[in-house]
Amino acid sequence: MQPTKTSWPALAGHLLRGALEALAGITLFAMMLLTTADVCGRYLFNAPILGSVELTQIMLAMVVFLTFPTVTWREEHIAVDLLDGLFPRSMVWIRQLVINLICCVALLIMARRIWHLAERSLSWGDATEFLRLPIGYLISLMAVIAAVSGALCAILSVSYLLHGLGIRRRKGPEQNANVL
Amino acid sequence: MTESLIAFVVLIVLIFLRLPLAFAMGTVGFFGYYFLTGNWNASEAMAARRSVDTVQDYSLSVIPLFVLMGNLVSQAGLSDAVYRASHAFMGHWRGGQAIATIAACGGFSAICGSSLATAATMGRVAMPQMRRYGYSDSLAAASIAAGGTLGILIPPSVMLVIYGILTETSIRDLFAAGLLPGLLGILLYMAAVRWSVWRNPQDASARAEPLPWGERLRALGKVGDTLVLFVLVIGGMYLGVFTPTEAAGIGAMGAFLIALLRRRLTLRILMSVLMDTARTTTKLFAVVLSALIFSNFINRAGLPDDLLSFVNGLDLSPLGVLLVILGIYIVLGCMFESMSMILLTVPVFFPVVAGLGLDLVWFGILVVIVTEISLITPPVGMNVFVLRGVLPDVSTGTIFRGIVPFIAADFVRVALVLLFPALTLWLPQIFY
């Protein structure tokens, strides 16, 4: 069965991506406001914002991780394309299949281990210095997102496989000028 | 040494097979570590820990914030005005806009302590402009990638602070010593641009006639906003209002306000700028953290110590030793991310250099210059990859092709700093 453009998985994926990216964008904007407010508070009123450094750290991690699934799904990770001209076009799907499989395995291994780190951090009671935010939840979020990204890589692999075997017409889940 | 060499080869193969850089370095680092220690658990933990820690590194927060500033600056039309002005003045010179880009990178280096952030920001600001004025992608991207390396030598500089703390050298002297070689770098890069356009005139367009002064001044009048932003950031830093790390957030805020005042922002545009910045950030962090995983492995493989015994095994004059060390940096620089190169090698080599009675400030500046070269040498040139991240439609090959003259310019600079130590040591002497 071929999913069409309006199929529910496509729609759900679209919404999820939009939500994650918007959240990352808003977090980035908040980072900017926080630094400004902290500097102004400190310089003008001798009242820096408590925990501004640790909040910045947390927001930085969120910006990076919330956007990770999108970048992975769109295969936008930085790659060297020096040999693209020499690579036989008919083999591209095999190459992308293997690459996505490697990424999938790497991400799933990382997800499992990061989850482990998160659990340990929570059991140790690790918290930030000033605001006492339990950092373990942030690390669990990272683990979940790494797992999601790994799953996306698996889907990409399958879709390259289907394309390669001639079962699906489209080359990847997205028209990716970057790769194909 | 053998393990490291094998790893380098495998890494190059994977990179050329188009495995994303982040996954290539991460995977080689991970398996290499497992191979060395025989402990799967430890390898996983090492890689996971690096990932979790790197994305929470406060000092790296300058990357998204400066990239955001660059995007907002473009959105507000500030870069239009600046490049129109530089075109008005230098449009009749072939390569004028690329020279202006080098100068702009130098200026930006004065507010930014990180080369990656400099390249990422300038990529967004300068690239569309240079394209508009008919510059080839190759020359345009190469000027930005090279110009971006100036970020670490012209103070503020994260790298010089790290070097100062590692070697207990005066950071004040290092900052002063970096100034002239930094300016020299700007001049030599400009010369590299001239050379590039002399060799390939089609890379850069030029207007036939110089513009009358009235028009030039009119164009200059429009760069006021940009000056305000620059003065705000550099002034605030030197008056002690904020730290170089915080400068990124303040700069982004300033650019945001200017864009708002110029009515260039709708909520929709703002969101797309923010999400685009977030994507760029993610791509860059993925590469940085896996570069750290890879260098963890190289460190564990004992490469720094092997290199030290190699240097000690050669029976050379002090200058010869210094040359060999710099050569090692240039070779390592082909594979390493700059910060890990400094962290791994400086503790190993500086005792040798100090033992030879050479000046550690001078050595520090030389190390930073060769580290700058590492940012643009293939196959792992971080600034080139940063531009890839910022400009997905420009291929790596295109950038590396344009970059050769700039690498040559850097070698000239190393030679000059080596031959004339006064270039580095004169300013610290008269300042303090």
Next chain:
Amino acid sequence: KVLTVSTWGGPNHGINTIVWPTWKKWIEEATDNRVTLEVVHDMGPPAAQMDLVVDGVADVTWYFHGYAPGRFEATKLPEFPTFVDYSAEAASVAYWRTHKKYLEKVGEHRGVEVIALGVHGPGQIFARTKITSLADLKGKRIRVGGGVMSEITNKLGVVGVPISPTSVYEAGSQGVIDGAMLTLEGLRSFRVAEVMPTTLTLPGGFYRASFSIMMNPDTWASLPARDREAIESVSGEKLARLFGYMMDVADQRGIEFAKEQGNTFVELSAEDQEQLKELTKDLSQTWVKKVSRRLPDAEEALEYYRTALAEAAELPSIAPETIEVRP
């Protein structure tokens, strides 16, 4: 058997020039060279060091408890101001003894084998301008690292600015901060003496910080019993003493370096000391309450620590047994 020691701090830091080389020599002698150390730099950021040992990435490391607030609360015991001078060497010995008697059972070091503890030298206040009294400090922006430091700045009406020690130089050179709370060692190692010419001192310091040296439990268990015994004989209190001695030496060098630069040292006046004592007297009591769930006899432990401190101060220094290896 080669134990991998993950270290941090610059190659010139005393941990790398004194503690590891000396301890390595002791271990080799005690085990007839059956066990030795391999010191590796930059295996991970300082804050991740304990994780590295728990996961077996490294066998041994040294750890600053302040990196894991929440995980370590009972370890704050030696951090409060005492208003009397004492060496880091004595403090580390007293701290180790208190650990064995009281703190060990709290189990904050889950996942690692604690082989020594340590306390650094007196944390003092460095300033860009001439600061000689508590009144001068009011409203100034001073770098803090959290913990006891933040509590003291709050009491003094000082604006605490949390930044890392490695950023103190840049923040101080342009005046983002007016001063910094750091150890005297920082004058040299973090180049603070170059930007902050005045040091305001309090006998015993405004604060101290606590560290541990830890080993992976599987590594520990994998050693034959006689080697474990041999290593124990040169660890524990003896290693704690070595750690403290190193901190004293580092502080001394920081002071010398600052004096070469023409910096001044001002001791807080007797009245100011009284005032500070009054302001900070509830700090340790707040801590006692805070850790009462984990450590019901916190009050007693604190008392024991102070007595042990007086005893340890009488012991001869470890100096003759140490070596120093410059990079």
